[in-house]
Amino acid sequence: MSLVLIVATIALGFAITAVLAPLFIPYLRRMKFGQSIREEGPQSHQKKTGTPTMGGLIFLVSIALTTLLISYFFEMITTQTVVLLLVLVGFGVLGFLDDFIKVVMKRNLGLTSLQKLLGQILIAIVAYFLLQLGPFDTAITIPFTTWSIDFGIFYVAFIVFWLVGFSNAVNLTDGLDGLVSGTASIAFATFGIFAVLYNQNDAAIFAFAVTGALLGFLLFNKNPAKVFMGDTGSLALGGALAMLSIILKLELLLLFVGVIFVIETASVILQVISFKTRGKRIFKMSPIHHHFELSGWSEQKVVYVFWTVGFVAAFAVLVLEVMG
Incomplete structure (x- = not known):
């Protein structure tokens, strides 16, 4: 995959998002798709009440269009392309339903945890069986070593765990203006580079399409945000990022490339465990980005x-993996 094609893919994703956002954000305002802010959160966030949410629809359209256009033009549409888009759109639909129920129907909890989990599991299983249409390695390599573990038929359980885990991890991280847009664009760009190095051009096109779309979205999502991505965007990004790591057979590297998502999730788990077992909180508030705000x-x-x-974690992973 040439540098020109990489730049063109990123640029197209960026341009489509940058054009769609100014058209779509006023529509979200007219429809009163405004975000509700938790009262127990940092007081500085209360001014964000009413900011349009569900903005993830903007970059989901951009990613899908960019991936399909570039892949079709260069004859690179593969089963892996279909799987990546299936996970992106499928998890995006779940997020949209969650946002719609919370914002439009005024049911604060949105989809129940069980409804969301069942939807995520179903999409992950369908993705697994689609991958089985071609040669697919069920072994997982230990990062920075030559060791691997073959999960065999149990790999489907790993896919479910990975997609559910990282979709929720990115969702937890989405609490500050531009936080997920920036960290996710770094992660997708990193895997895009790996895809190029491993000659998986179909995956590279998708990764760079996401990178460009998120950078375009960041123009409107940076502080002070004119639009939030909502669960529509965060669930889709987390699921797609996990699936990308699976397709590239760099599953466990995602723990390092997506270290912010891991830290955010760990902070919530530790906070809950500490409070339930000791009656004390470790952080002033979780996820941990709120702890730093309250500090x-x-x-x-x-x-x-x-x-x-x-960025530092992703760059270090690239250097270590290439040198290894």
């Missing part, structure tokens, strides 16, 4: 620091 950091500082951590 006196500005929202922008938290976002910039987390972006930096994500």
Whole structure:
């Protein structure tokens, strides 16, 4: 895959998002698709009440169009392309239903946890069987080593766990203006580079389409955000990122490339365990980005620091993996 094609894919994803957003955001406002802000959260967030949500629809359309157009033009549409788009759109639909129920129907909890989980499991299983249409390795390599473990038929359980886990992890991270847009674009770009290095051009096109679309979305999602991606965007990104790591057979590297998502999720788990077992909280508030806000950091500082951590981790993984 040439550098020109990489740049063209990113540019197209960016351009489609940048054009769609100004058209779509006013529509979200007219439909009163405004975000409700938790009262127990940082007080500085209360001013965000009413900011349009479900903005993930904008970049989901951009990603799908960019991936299909570039893949079709260069004759690179494969089963893997279909699987990546299936997971992206499928998890996006779940997120949209969750957002719609919360925002439009005024049911604060949205989809129940069981409804959401069943939907995620179904999509993951369908993706697994589609991958079986071609040669597919069920072994998982330990990062930075030559060791691997073959899961065999149990790999389907791993796919379910990975997709559900990371879709929810990205969803938890989506709490500050531009936080997920930036960290996810870094992660997708990193896997895009790996895809190029491993000659998986179909996966590379998808990864760079997401990168461009998210950078375009960041124009409107950076502080102060004019639109939020909502569960529509965050669930879709998390599921697609996990599936991309699976297709590239770099599953466990996602723990490092997506280190911010892992830290955010771990902070919630540790907070719950600590409170239930000791009656005490470890953090002032979880996920951990709120802890730093309540410790006196500005929202922008938290976002910039987390972006930096994500970038350094992704760059280190690239260097170590290439050198290894």
